[in-house]
Amino acid sequence: MRQWIQQRLGDERGDVPGWVLITLMTAGLVxxxxxxxxxxxxxxxxQAISRVLGGV
Structure with a gap:
């Protein structure tokens, strides 16, 4: 069981180019x-500040 968990965790490297693309696209949209x-x-x-301070 322990070997299976270590093997599964070792395989989870992630999709780095995908995350980079998502981050860049989000920054571009912002x-x-x-x-x-x-x-x-x-x-x-x-306008809101001027109304709060009493101006029109």
């Missing part, structure tokens, strides 16, 4: 979404 939504979110934040 950059694109941030670039598109950043100015709008900044405007919403500025």
């Amino acid at each position: 950059i694109v979404i941030w670039g598109l939504a950043g100015p709008a979110l900044s405007g919403v934040f500025d």
